[in-house]
Amino acid sequence: MDDAYFTIGMAGHIDHGKTALTKALTNVDTDRLKEEKERKVSIEPGYAPLETKDGSHVSIVDVPGHERFIRQMIAGVAGIDLVILVIAADEGVMPQTREHLQILEFLGVQHCIVAVSKIDRVDAELLDFAIEDIRESIAGTIFSEVPLVCVDSISGKGIDQLRRQIVSELEKTVFRDAYGSFRLPIDQVFTVRGQGTIVRGTIYEGIVQKGSPLTILPGGYKVRARQIQVHRQGQRISRAGQRTAINLSGIDKEDIERGDVLVASDHFLVTNTIDVNLQLVENLSSPVKQRMPVKVHTGTSEVMGRIVFFDRNEVIRDDDDVLCQIRLEEKIVVCRGDRFILRRPTPVETLGGGWVIEPKGNKYRFGETTMDMLQKKKDGTPEDLVKDVLMKHKLLNVKQLIQYTSFDEPGMKAAVNKGIDTRQLVQVTGDKYALAKDVIMIKDMVSQQLQNRHDEFPMRPGISKAEIVQSFNGQFPKRLVEFGLDSMLSTGEIQKDKQFLALSGFTPYLPEKWKTQMEAIINQLEADGLQVKRWTEYITHTTVLKQEAEDLHAYLIHTEQAHPLTRELIIHHKTFTGALLMLKAGTNETFGLKEAKDALQVSRKYLVPFLELLDQYKLTKRVGDNRKWI
Incomplete structure (x- = not known):
């Protein structure tokens, strides 16, 4: 795990x-x-x-x-x-x-x-x-x-x-959703001299990265994650389930309090009216009455409010769940499914608890119509069902969504549009849709895959797009993976070099462990000019491993520090440019093999592949037995 x-x-x-x-x-x-x-x-x-x-x-x-x-x-x-x-x-x-x-x-x-x-x-x-x-x-x-x-x-x-x-x-526990939108209920706020404002909490869902722009709700303050720590250890990234401290820039300690929520998306709702599914304790000391003051605990917030029933005026004992509403004196941040505890402020006792079925409730009339509506909300909205289906099938068009949910077309289009508006869904292509958190998951997995490749094989330019897409085979549809890659390219999270993808800003480099020996190999390659030895001979008297030697060979050619005459013979870039200038100076517009040999003074072993390399680079063109400068 x-x-x-x-x-x-x-x-x-x-x-x-x-x-x-x-x-x-x-x-x-x-x-x-x-x-x-x-x-x-x-x-x-x-x-x-x-x-x-x-x-x-x-x-x-x-x-x-x-x-x-x-x-x-x-x-x-x-x-x-x-x-x-x-x-x-x-x-x-x-x-x-x-x-x-x-x-x-x-x-x-x-x-x-x-x-x-x-x-x-x-x-x-x-x-x-x-x-x-x-x-x-x-x-x-x-x-x-x-x-x-x-x-x-x-x-x-x-x-x-x-x-x-x-x-x-x-091992039996399903760990938290690292691919939802980042949410951290704040339970501690403090300052450290020279560091500024720091908040702590356990990440409910999602991922936060160093430098990420964030928002503190319900106040709406815009901040940035300057530093991240998990158990006093600095981290580049922290994810759902981790106890995390975040050093925030752009805000004072006095503007934050326990119960505030740090988020990375603008689709979280700030509310003071929640529709809930309430379960009461078995032995209440006295009835829970209509509009009675209650204290609501959810996440790290503690807010006073009043309980509102729509089918009764009090509860003495009820073994069944009670559908009702809580109207709060202060705004909080909750999502459907969030758990809460209800306590009586005086005499102090726990009344019950439950889960939020509608984060942003309205005022409803007392009676059966409202209770039917709340029951339907509890059972799930069209948007909830769409998300459930996409969680299983990953990428579907409107027709397929209708087949799986039994909604009519207008109802489905309304559910999809709401999902897009709240950034729960993304339109991948045509009328195919996917969960936004699946795209976030793909992007995070790609970033981790590239980081691992850069760390393990620093001389390689990255990973080919085809290899990345293939790595998701069976987990996500090819088109959805490609959508995630295109999104990362458009936002600059990753870069493309020929057929290779890499993290933004990455440049291949010599690994520290082999750097001295590899630089010596490169220097010797330059010293040997056109009459180089076979590549394996440069490696023989070093401790560089076979895989690293192959990576160095590919690295020098990809970065154009060297050029291939054959698979086993490569020449330094300075050698290539020097030989090119000598050949130009020693030949006419059209020249043959003899004129080239006279100009460069090398055997056919090196001369012929060098001239073929010039043809390949479109610097010369073969005309019968001769060549012509382009």
């Missing part, structure tokens, strides 16, 4: 050993604030990199466990792929542990490991009792069958087993 990026949440009750367990796994102390160390309580989420043997890129977020810091807990958990729920063996399941379980379920976290901590503090009988209590507590939840690992962070018991279980669970 070399290209997989995951975030693990370390959740649980206060003082159950989350920070100690994170340190045991990563050797990083995530309590970084002075007040955290003094009080031995995690106030802000702390992050640490976890090394795995399979090469996955994993971040662990140590989530605060104290009730008053629950908003940070929600911000920390939002965006994780796997949660490790830490429950101390000497205390067992606590009320806040149950609330954390509900929050994780509402946030759509599918993968969980229960770590029973502090096992050295209890005897075998008490440990068995704690495990039984835990199993009973998670029975009936989506986590009822999750693995349970007993650990002690101080002695190290069970830590290796937990590492293995983490890798096993991550």
Whole structure:
């Protein structure tokens, strides 16, 4: 899983050993604030990199466990792929542990490991009792069958087993969409002297590159990614699932706050009215009433709003999902499918959670008509179905889209036009369409393929277009790959040299490892003039490998530092230009082999291929047994 990026949440009750367990796994102390160390309580989420043997890129977020810091807990958990729920063996399941379980379920976290901590503090009988209590507590939840690992962070018991279980669970996890439009909900903002404003967060989707123009929403501030770091290491690129710090140019710290979202596209919606699919907790302390004030947590934002029902005036208990609306006091950035948590501001409690079915809702009338409309939105819009079909088939025309979705032609054209307007779809050719994120994926894969080629074979001019297209065989249609390449050429992301494609600005160069020996070969080639040795003889007394020798041969000819007389005989460019001038000076407009030999004083072994090279370069033209200067 070399290209997989995951975030693990370390959740649980206060003082159950989350920070100690994170340190045991990563050797990083995530309590970084002075007040955290003094009080031995995690106030802000702390992050640490976890090394795995399979090469996955994993971040662990140590989530605060104290009730008053629950908003940070929600911000920390939002965006994780796997949660490790830490429950101390000497205390067992606590009320806040149950609330954390509900929050994780509402946030759509599918993968969980229960770590029973502090096992050295209890005897075998008490440990068995704690495990039984835990199993009973998670029975009936989506986590009822999750693995349970007993650990002690101080002695190290069970830590290796937990590492293995983490890798096993991550193998079942579908990692985040690196090819959607870049989106990073901001959870920390700070400044560093000499660096300026820095934001941190976990990338929900997409890719960000150093130098990328970005926008901060909902404010609409235009910025640029000056530098990128992942766990304090500078990176050229960072992608979905990675915990990332970005140094921004063009903005002050005071203009950004937790809950803002950093994006790279202008199709994200800023909204204060969301239609939602809500699931309530089992045991509400009091009814949820029409237009009741609620606190909404989504991503890293925390906003007050009012809940609006269209088929009831209050909910006391409802095991089914509730379709309703939340009208917010501040603007946020959300997409369809984003998860949220709903809390009562006073008395403070978690009410429920769910997902956004319409990011930009309108005002609707109370009644059955609105409920039918919300149900249709929940089931999926025409645009959603079009995206689902294209996700599978990659490139389709309108007729094919109609066949796969059963829409009529006007409805399909409206869905496609909306997809184009919101930059979800691209028109590839004629009336064929594809997902914009598939084009982004192709472009990213091409960039990576070219970068790998440049790094591995720096003397080569790049990769032929045919080879690149062939590398996508079976994954994307040829026409879609060609569309991506044409787009990259038009925007200057890549360049073309004859039949070869390369990253913009790339120039072939001698590899550092062989540079000294190769320069000596080139110098000797120049010194030998027209009477050069066979190419293999220049390599014999060096340590240059066969592949590198072949690449050097091709590099010298492609960059016109040398010219081929035959496959085995090449001459330096200075030799070529010198011989050309001598031949011109020593012959008339038309000349034969004898006049050429007299002018250059070389044997037929070198003379004949040199003259044929001049014919090939259209400097001379063969006329019978003679040649004529062009």
